[in-house]
Amino acid sequence: MVRPRELPDRARVVIIGGGVGGASIAHHLATLGERDVVLLDRNELTSGSTFHSAGLVGQLRSSVSLTRMMMDSVELYRTLDCSWVECGGIRLACTPEREQEVMRQVAWAKTFGLPLELITPERAAELFPLMDTAGVRCASYLPSDGYLDPSLLTTALVDGARAGGCRVFTHTLVTAIDLDETVPGHPRVCGVQTEWGRIEAEVVVDAGGMFAAEIGRMAGVRVPIVPFAHEYLVTQPFRETGSGAGRVHLPTLRDPDLLIYFREEGGGLVMGGYERDSAPWALDERDLDAIPPDFNGRLLEEDWPRFEEIARNSAKRVPVMDEITVTRLINGPEAFTPDNEFCLGESEVGGFFVAAGFCAHGLAGAGGIGRVMAEWILDGEPSMDVWEMDIRRFGPHFRSPSYTLKRAREVYETYYDIRYPGHERQAGRPLRTSSAYPWHAEHGAAFGEKSGWERVNWYEGNAGEGDEALRPRGWAGMHWSPAIGAEHRGTRERAGLFDESSFAKLEISGPGAATFLEQVCDNRVAREVGAITYTQMLNRRGGIECDFTVTRVEEELFSIVTGTAFGNHDLSWIRRHAPTDGSVRCADVTARWSCFALWGPRARDILEPISSSGLDFGYMRMGELAVGDVPVRALRVTFVGELGWELYCPSEYGAGLWRALWRAGAEHGVIAGGYRAIDSMRLEKGYRVWAADITPDETPFEAGLGFCVRKDGGFMGAEALGLGEGSGAPEPPARRLRCVVLEDPRSVALGNEPVRVDGEVLGRVTSGGYGYTVERSIAYAYLPSEVALGTLVEVDIFGRWVSGEVTAEPLYDPKGERVKD
Numbered sequence: 001m002v003r004p005r006e007l008p009d010r011a012r013v014v015i016i017g018g019g020v021g022g023a024s025i026a027h028h029l030a031t032l033g034e035r036d037v038v039l040l041d042r043n044e045l046t047s048g049s050t051f052h053s054a055g056l057v058g059q060l061r062s063s064v065s066l067t068r069m070m071m072d073s074v075e076l077y078r079t080l081d082c083s084w085v086e087c088g089g090i091r092l093a094c095t096p097e098r099e100q101e102v103m104r105q106v107a108w109a110k111t112f113g114l115p116l117e118l119i120t121p122e123r124a125a126e127l128f129p130l131m132d133t134a135g136v137r138c139a140s141y142l143p144s145d146g147y148l149d150p151s152l153l154t155t156a157l158v159d160g161a162r163a164g165g166c167r168v169f170t171h172t173l174v175t176a177i178d179l180d181e182t183v184p185g186h187p188r189v190c191g192v193q194t195e196w197g198r199i200e201a202e203v204v205v206d207a208g209g210m211f212a213a214e215i216g217r218m219a220g221v222r223v224p225i226v227p228f229a230h231e232y233l234v235t236q237p238f239r240e241t242g243s244g245a246g247r248v249h250l251p252t253l254r255d256p257d258l259l260i261y262f263r264e265e266g267g268g269l270v271m272g273g274y275e276r277d278s279a280p281w282a283l284d285e286r287d288l289d290a291i292p293p294d295f296n297g298r299l300l301e302e303d304w305p306r307f308e309e310i311a312r313n314s315a316k317r318v319p320v321m322d323e324i325t326v327t328r329l330i331n332g333p334e335a336f337t338p339d340n341e342f343c344l345g346e347s348e349v350g351g352f353f354v355a356a357g358f359c360a361h362g363l364a365g366a367g368g369i370g371r372v373m374a375e376w377i378l379d380g381e382p383s384m385d386v387w388e389m390d391i392r393r394f395g396p397h398f399r400s401p402s403y404t405l406k407r408a409r410e411v412y413e414t415y416y417d418i419r420y421p422g423h424e425r426q427a428g429r430p431l432r433t434s435s436a437y438p439w440h441a442e443h444g445a446a447f448g449e450k451s452g453w454e455r456v457n458w459y460e461g462n463a464g465e466g467d468e469a470l471r472p473r474g475w476a477g478m479h480w481s482p483a484i485g486a487e488h489r490g491t492r493e494r495a496g497l498f499d500e501s502s503f504a505k506l507e508i509s510g511p512g513a514a515t516f517l518e519q520v521c522d523n524r525v526a527r528e529v530g531a532i533t534y535t536q537m538l539n540r541r542g543g544i545e546c547d548f549t550v551t552r553v554e555e556e557l558f559s560i561v562t563g564t565a566f567g568n569h570d571l572s573w574i575r576r577h578a579p580t581d582g583s584v585r586c587a588d589v590t591a592r593w594s595c596f597a598l599w600g601p602r603a604r605d606i607l608e609p610i611s612s613s614g615l616d617f618g619y620m621r622m623g624e625l626a627v628g629d630v631p632v633r634a635l636r637v638t639f640v641g642e643l644g645w646e647l648y649c650p651s652e653y654g655a656g657l658w659r660a661l662w663r664a665g666a667e668h669g670v671i672a673g674g675y676r677a678i679d680s681m682r683l684e685k686g687y688r689v690w691a692a693d694i695t696p697d698e699t700p701f702e703a704g705l706g707f708c709v710r711k712d713g714g715f716m717g718a719e720a721l722g723l724g725e726g727s728g729a730p731e732p733p734a735r736r737l738r739c740v741v742l743e744d745p746r747s748v749a750l751g752n753e754p755v756r757v758d759g760e761v762l763g764r765v766t767s768g769g770y771g772y773t774v775e776r777s778i779a780y781a782y783l784p785s786e787v788a789l790g791t792l793v794e795v796d797i798f799g800r801w802v803s804g805e806v807t808a809e810p811l812y813d814p815k816g817e818r819v820k821d
C-alpha cells in the first residue's frame with residue numbers, strides 16, 4: 001500500500017520523472033551546488049522506459065555536440081556504481097557506401113578527440129569471434145563504448161542527487177502545472193499539483209520520457225514525441241566468459257546494413273534492431289499519445305512477426321543465433337522525436353524545461369543531458385551549442401500530432417540508413433508552401449524541405465544549360481544537378497529570381513523596441529527609419545545565438561529576417577530577454593509575407609520599369625513602392641554578392657508579384673533559381689550560415705564578423721568579448737574562420753571533414769561547396785589564428801587528403817563593387 005507523501009511546500013526546481021533522464025538532471029544540479037531540488041515519480045524510479053533498456057552506450061552520433069555529450073556520459077559512468085563495462089564498440093560496413101560513411105566518421109572523430117579507429121574485418125572478428133565476416137568491408141572500433149545496468153545507473157545518479165540535498169518522492173503523480181500569466185505574453189511556471197498536494201516552484205523540468213507530451217500539455221506546451229514499441233531479445237548463456245581478471249568481454253556490435261546490434265549478457269547475448277515496419281504505440285484517433293494511466297513497470301506483448309527480419313539478419317552475422325535459445329523478447333515503448341534527436345531546453349513557458357524524446361539512446365545520453373540541462377537551468381544557457389537537440393527547432397507545425405507521427409515514423413524506419421548530404425525526407429509533404437509554389441511545380445522545381453516549407457533546390461529545366469562535367473566526386477555529387485551551376489552563372493551574368501518566402505520574419509515593436517534591440521544586438525540597429533543592419537545576438541559567453549538582418553520600418557517597428565529554420569529559436573531568444581512591462585511586443589509574421597529575391601547585374605533593368613518609384617534608396621536601405629500591381633517593401637540586400645533586392649509583399653499578392661517579375665525579366669534573360677545556387681554564391685562571398693559556420697560556440701571575432709560589433713560594448717555578451725568602458729582592446733581570438741580553396745575542384749567538402757597542417761589535425765570544415773564563378777572547391781574551417789593566409793593545408797575527403805590553401809576572402813568581388821553598383 002502506498003502511504004500519503006509529506007511534500008515540501010516549495011522547491012526551487014521540481015523534476016517530474018524518475019527515469020534515467022530526471023535522475024541525471026537531479027544529480028548534475030546537485031553537483032553544481034543546487035540543493036533545493038525535488039524529484040517526483042508517479043511510480044517507482046526507472047518504471048518508465050528505463051528499466052527495460054538494453055543498456056548499450058554508444059557514443060558516435062551525427063554531430064560533435066551530440067557525440068561530446070555521449071563522451072561526457074561515459075566519463076561519468078566510469079565513476080558510478082552502475083556495472084559499467086567498457087568493452088568497446090564495433091560498427092560494420094558491408095557496402096561501398098557504408099565503407100565511405102565509416103571512413104568519414106573516423107576522419108571526423110579525429111577533430112575532437114574521439115578515439116574511433118578504422119579496423120579490418122579480420123580485426124573485427126578477433127574482437128567479436130562469434131561473427132561471420134562475410135560481406136564485411138571494414139569497420140570502425142571505439143574502445144571506450146560499453147554497456148551498463150540501467151536501473152543501477154539511475155539509482156547511482158539519484159544517490160548522488162540525494163547526497164547533494166535533492167528530495168525524492170516516488171508514487172507521487174503530478175496532475176497539473178500552475179502557470180503565472182499575469183504578464184501578457186510571458187507565461188511562467190510557478191508550481192506543480194500532485195495527488196498529495198501542491199509544490200510551488202521556480203523551475204519545473206518535464207523528464208517524463210514517453211509521458212513528456214502529456215506533462216507538457218498540463219503547461220500548454222507541445223512536446224512533439226511519439227511512443228514507439230521497440231524490441232530486443234536475450235539469449236540463454238552459451239559460452240564461457242572467464243572470470244575476474246581473466247574475463248574477456250565482447251565489444252558491442254552494430255551492423256547497420258542488417259539493421260541489428262548485439263551486446264554480451266553474461267555468457268549470452270542481447271540482440272535488437274530497428275524494424276522497417278515501425279509500431280507507434282498508444283495513440284488515440286487523432287494520433288495523440290494516450291498512454292494508459294497504469295503503464296508503469298510494464299512491457300508490451302512480444303511481437304515476433306515484426307521482429308522476424310531482425311532475427312533472421314542476426315543469424316547471418318552471428319550464426320550461433322540459429323542454435324541458441326532465446327529466453328525473452330523484450331518489447332517496450334520509448335519516446336521518439338520527428339528527427340531522432342533529443343528534445344531539450346526551456347519551452348515558451350518561462351521556467352518550464354523539457355528533457356525527453358531520447359529515441360532509444362537515452363542511457364547513452366543521460367550523463368551529458370543531465371549536465372547540459374543543469375547548466376541551462378542554473379545559468380540560463382548551456383555551455384555548448386545544442387541547437388540540434390533544442391526544443392525550439394520544432395516550429396509550430398509540430399503541434400500537429402499526425403504530422404509529427406509521419407516524420408517520426410520515417411526517421412525510425414530509416415534509422416540505420418545512410419543519410420547522404422542533400423537527401424530530403426519525404427513524410428508529410430508538402431505542408432507549407434509559398435504563394436508561388438504552383439508556378440515552381442509547373443516549371444520543374446526540385447523541391448527540398450526545411451521546417452515544413454517546400455523550397456526550390458533547383459529547376460530541372462535549367463539542367464540543360466549546366467555542365468554535367470562539374471558533378472562533384474562521391475557523395476557530394478549524389479543529390480546534385482547541372483542546373484545549380486546554370487542558375488549560379490545566370491544570376492552572376494544576368495539576373496536570378498529566387499523564392500525566399502520561407503525566411504522567418506519577426507516583428508519587434510513598441511516604445512521600448514529600439515532600446516531593447518540595442519541591448520541585445522552586437523551591431524547598432526536603432527538607426528534611422530529605412531536602415532537595414534546585419535547583426536548578431538550573443539549569449540553571455542559571447543557566442544553567436546542569432547544572426548540576421550534588422551530593418552527599422554517605423555520609429556517603433558523593427559523587422560527581423562532570419563533563416564527558415566531559426567524563427568522559433570530566435571523569437572524565443574528575443575522574448576526571453578525582452579522587458580515584460582509591455583513596452584516591447586514580439587511576433588512571428590512569417591506567413592504574412594512572401595519574399596522574392598531578384599539579384600544580378602540586370603536586376604535594376606528588370607525592376608525599374610515595373611516599379612512605381614525610383615530604386616535609388618541605396619544599399620542596406622528599405623523602400624516602399626509598388627511593383628506592377630503589387631505593394632512591395634523592397635530591401636536592398638544580398639546573400640549572393642550581386643546588386644538586387646529582396647521584395648516583400650503580403651502573401652495574397654505573392655503569385656502576382658512572382659509572375660510580374662518573371663515577365664519583366666524575360667527580355668533580360670532572368671533565370672529562376674534555387675537554394676543550391678544561392679549556397680554556391682554565398683560561399684564565394686564568404687557569407688556565414690548560422691548553425692554551420694557560426695554557432696553559440698563561436699564569437700563574432702572568431703567568425704570574422706568583427707565588423708558588425710560595436711566596439712564600445714553595451715550589449716549582451718560584450719563583456720565576454722572584452723568590450724566596454726575601460727576594458728581596452730579585446731584579446732585577439734585564438735582561432736578564426738578561414739577560407740580554404742582546394743586544389744582539386746571536383747573534391748567537395750560537405751562539412752565536418754578534418755583539416756590538417758603539417759600532418760596535424762587543427763580544424764574541421766564548417767561548410768563547403770563548389771563556386772561556379774571562381775571555379776574552385778571552397779571550404780570554411782576554424783583554424784588557429786597563427787595559421788596564416790597562404791598556408792598549405794589538407795582536407796580529408798573520404799579518406800583522401802586533398803591539398804588546399806588558406807586564402808583571403810571573399811573569393812568573389814572582394815571590394816563589394818557589384819553589390820553597391
Ligand SMILES: Cc1cc2nc3c(=O)[nH]c(=O)nc-3n(C[C@H](O)[C@H](O)[C@H](O)COP(=O)(O)OP(=O)(O)OC[C@H]3O[C@@H](n4cnc5c(N)ncnc54)[C@H](O)[C@@H]3O)c2cc1C
Binds near residue numbers: 043332
Ligand atoms: C526496448 C528498448 C531498448 C532500449 N535500449 C537502449 C540502449 O541500449 N541504450 C540506450 O541508450 N537507450 C536504450 N533505450 C532507451 C532508454 O531506455 C530511454 O531513452 C530512457 O530510459 C528514457 O529515460 P527517461 O528518463 O526519459 O524516461 P523514463 O524512464 O520513461 O522515465 C520517465 C518517468 O516519468 C514518470 N512520470 C510520467 N508522468 C508522470 C507524472 N505525471 N507525474 C510523475 N511522474 C511521471 C514515469 O513514471 C517514468 O518513471 C531503449 C529503450 C527501449 C524501449
